Amino acid sequence: xxxxxxxxxxxxxxxxxxxxxxxxxxxxxxxxxxxxxxxxxxxxxxxxxxxxxxxxxxxxxxxxxxxxxxxxxxxxxxxxxxxxxxxxxxxxxxxxxxxxxxxxxxxxxxxxxxxxxxxxxxxxxxxxxxxxxxxxxxxxxxxxxxxxxxxxxxxxxxxxxxxxxxxxxxxxxxxxxxxxxxxxxxxxxxxxxxxxxxxxxxxxxxxxxxxxxxxxxxxxxxxxxxxxxxxxxxxxxxxxxxxxxxxxxxxxxxxxxxxxxxxxxxxxxxxxxxxxxxxxxxxxxxxxxxxxxxxxxxxxxxxxxxxxxxxxxxxxxxxxxxxxxxxxxxxxxxxxxxxxxxxxxxxxxxxxxxxxxxxxxxxxxxxxxxxxxxxxxxxxxxxxxxxxxxxxxxxxxxxxxxxxxxxxxxxxxxxxxxxxxxxxxxxxxxxxxxxxxxxxxxxxxxx
Numbered sequence: 001x002x003x004x005x006x007x008x009x010x011x012x013x014x015x016x017x018x019x020x021x022x023x024x025x026x027x028x029x030x031x032x033x034x035x036x037x038x039x040x041x042x043x044x045x046x047x048x049x050x051x052x053x054x055x056x057x058x059x060x061x062x063x064x065x066x067x068x069x070x071x072x073x074x075x076x077x078x079x080x081x082x083x084x085x086x087x088x089x090x091x092x093x094x095x096x097x098x099x100x101x102x103x104x105x106x107x108x109x110x111x112x113x114x115x116x117x118x119x120x121x122x123x124x125x126x127x128x129x130x131x132x133x134x135x136x137x138x139x140x141x142x143x144x145x146x147x148x149x150x151x152x153x154x155x156x157x158x159x160x161x162x163x164x165x166x167x168x169x170x171x172x173x174x175x176x177x178x179x180x181x182x183x184x185x186x187x188x189x190x191x192x193x194x195x196x197x198x199x200x201x202x203x204x205x206x207x208x209x210x211x212x213x214x215x216x217x218x219x220x221x222x223x224x225x226x227x228x229x230x231x232x233x234x235x236x237x238x239x240x241x242x243x244x245x246x247x248x249x250x251x252x253x254x255x256x257x258x259x260x261x262x263x264x265x266x267x268x269x270x271x272x273x274x275x276x277x278x279x280x281x282x283x284x285x286x287x288x289x290x291x292x293x294x295x296x297x298x299x300x301x302x303x304x305x306x307x308x309x310x311x312x313x314x315x316x317x318x319x320x321x322x323x324x325x326x327x328x329x330x331x332x333x334x335x336x337x338x339x340x341x342x343x344x345x346x347x348x349x350x351x352x353x354x355x356x357x358x359x360x361x362x363x364x365x366x367x368x369x370x371x372x373x374x375x376x377x378x379x380x381x382x383x384x385x386x387x388x389x390x391x392x393x394x395x396x397x398x399x400x401x402x403x404x405x406x407x408x409x410x411x412x413x414x415x416x417x418x419x420x421x422x423x424x425x426x427x428x429x430x431x432x433x434x435x436x437x438x439x440x441x442x443x444x445x446x447x
Contacts, residue, residue, distance in 0.1 A: 028245040029053035029118035031403035033092075036114045043101025043412045045114075049083075049403065050092040053120045060086045062117040063096060064349070067104070069111035069407055072348040076103045101412045112410045117158075117243075117402040126161055130321040131399060132258045134159035139256050140342060141377045142265045143272050143289075149339045150377045153346035155253050162250060162258045163394040165312035165323050166331065168192065172199035172210065179213035185233045187213065188387060193304070196311040198329045198392035204360045204384030205235045207249065207332050207393050214395070215246030223248040235385065240334075242350075243402030250396040251352050252335040252361045252379070253345075258396075259325040259364065259376050261318030267375045268326055269318035274374060276300075279327035280310040280367045281374050290371040298367060307389040308367040322394075326374045329392035330362040337361050337381030359383055366390040 034049040053059050061084045065075035079099035088094065096116075125131050140152040169192020176187050187209050191201040202210070212222040212231055223246045224231040224238035231238045240248070250258065261269040267289060268274050275292035276283060280301055283292040302308045313323040325331075335341075335353025337360065345351035353361065359381035365374035368390050372378065382388070 029059050029090075029120050029401040031116055031118050031243060031401055034114070034116055034403040034405055036112075036405045036408050038100070038408070038410050043099065045098045045100050045408075045410060047096040047098065047114050047116065047405075049094050049096075049116050051088070051090050051094060051118050053090045053118065056090070056120045056122070058087050058089055060119045060121065061088045061094075061096075062119070063098065064115040064117065065098070065104075066113040066115070067107070067109045067111065070113045070404065071344075072351075073115065074347070074349060075112075079103050100410055104410075105412055106414065108411045108413055110409045111407045113405050113407060115402055115404045117400050119400045126397065128164055129161040129397070130164055130258075132157075132160050132162050132254070132320055137257055137260065138264055139253060139377070143267050145267065145375065145377065147377060147379070149342070150379050151342050153342050155345060155347070155351055156349040157251075157253055157257050158350055159399045160250070160254055161397045161399055162254070162320070162322060163396070164317070164321055166198035166329060166392050166394045168196050168312050169199045170195045172202070175210055175214045175217060178217050179210070179232075182213070182216065183230075183232045184209060184213050190387075191389065193307060193309050194311060196313075197309045198312055198324075200307060200309070200329055200389045200392050201387045202392065203387045204332050206387070208238060209233070211247040211249065211395055215244075220244075220246040222246045242398060243400075243404070245397065245401065247395045247397050249332055249334040249393065251350070252333045252363065253351050254396060255331065255333050255361075255363045256376055258320055258322060259318070261320045261322065261325075263319060267377070269376065274326070274371050279315055279365075279374060280308070280324070281327035281365055282368055282370050284370050287371045301367065306368070310367070325364055326376075327365050328367055329364075330366050330380065330390055331364045332391065332393040333361040333363055335361045337379070357381075362391055 030052045032050045036045055036047040038045050051059060063077050063080050063084055064073045065077055066073045067075050079102045080096050082096040083094035084096050134157055136154055136156045138152055139155050140150040141147045172190050179187055188202050188206045190199045192199050208224050209231060212224050215222045221244040222230045223241050223244045226236045226238050259269060263269055266272050273289045273291045276294050276298050280298045282297055283290055283295045297308050301310045309328055315324055317323055318325060336357030338354040338357060341354055362380045362382060
């Protein structure tokens with residue numbers, strides 16, 4: 001009789017084949033040619049874009065606005081008119097007019113950004129993934145825990161897809177083998193204790209490039225670029241197209257939203273205590289919420305030398321259908337780590353970490369580490385170049401398509417009319433007049 005995890009992976013493999021057939025007939029909407037500018041002499045901003053959506057004639061368009069270069073997206077958008085909302089026909093030259101003076105009065109920024117989101121209403125969850133619902137949730141420490149770097153905050157995330165299992169050694173090899181003949185020159189070989197165990201010994205840079213390779217292999221749009229080109233080699237800080245339909249790492253906030261599985265205010269996805277019946281971790285009586293009757297490494301998997309990983313999918317799922325979000329291997333996230341980042345991200349939508357740092361976030365604990373590290377709120381980090389046997393990953397992908405502008409200057413302060421008009425030297429010569437300038441104004445006098 002084959003073990004349960006083998007049966008699960010056989011089903012996932014068949015579903016992946018079916019998904020590859022489905023992707024020929026369906027793909028996510030595509031937004032392009034997005035631009036925005038404040039209209040001269042007004043407090044209105046015009047946003048234009050093109051949208052295509054294979055298989056449908058209408059989409060729902062949502063507009064989000066940031067006043068701080070994309071760090072937060074909480075500027076009110078209640079007065080937007082035009083090609084926005086439900087029933088927007090696909091096509092080119094779409095236009096939205098936003099009354100910034102009403103929604104964002106008496107303000108000024110050179111860093112306003114606009115994000116247009118297109119939803120075609122088609123819910124086709126990729127095989128092997130779960131749809132993580134969007135919305136607000138409580139992120140950070142709970143149940144009397146005292147992590148100084150993870151105070152309890154409320155954040156909002158958009159819906160997205162998350163892989164139900166950690167990426168396996170077999171999956172890693174399949175994509176990497178393809179990548180080596182398609183322009184990817186330095187993705188690490190990695191390692192795995194077995195075909196269906198999680199891959200390990202892969203750096204953050206390896207993982208990001210692997211995500212791009214998998215996207216290209218499956219005909220999807222790669223998420224990560226460097227200098228406008230698909231990121232395929234080296235150790236560079238990539239740009240991110242969050243609206244692309246390819247594979248990517250989850251943000252730290254997305255990871256915790258997914259890991260909690262819809263359970264609020266608990267240490268773990270199922271409650272406040274943990275045992276070896278629920279996860280592969282190193283049990284220790286020092287933690288009163290570690291109630292496992294067996295201590296040390298998990299007795300089932302502590303064989304054959306470290307790492308003592310378990311096959312992906314060995315334990316029960318959480319409320320969102322995800323396996324092994326607690327223990328087994330740490331999971332890379334997108335974000336740079338910042339010990340005080342939570343203090344600035346509370347109340348925000350789709351926080352994506354600090355702009356720079358020395359370590360990337362890892363989450364979830366591993367088979368070598370204690371129950372304290374397996375808590376949903378626990379934060380850890382390491383250098384993105386490190387390849388360790390305790391670190392693997394699982395992939396995410398966006399459930400809607402979006403496009404984002406660069407920084408735009410918007411000024412909704414009171415416009416003050418000037419009693420005198422200043423003209424340039426060329427204009428003054430043409431009218432036979434000259435200018436007398438003082439510190440107060442420019443005054444016209446007869447020549």
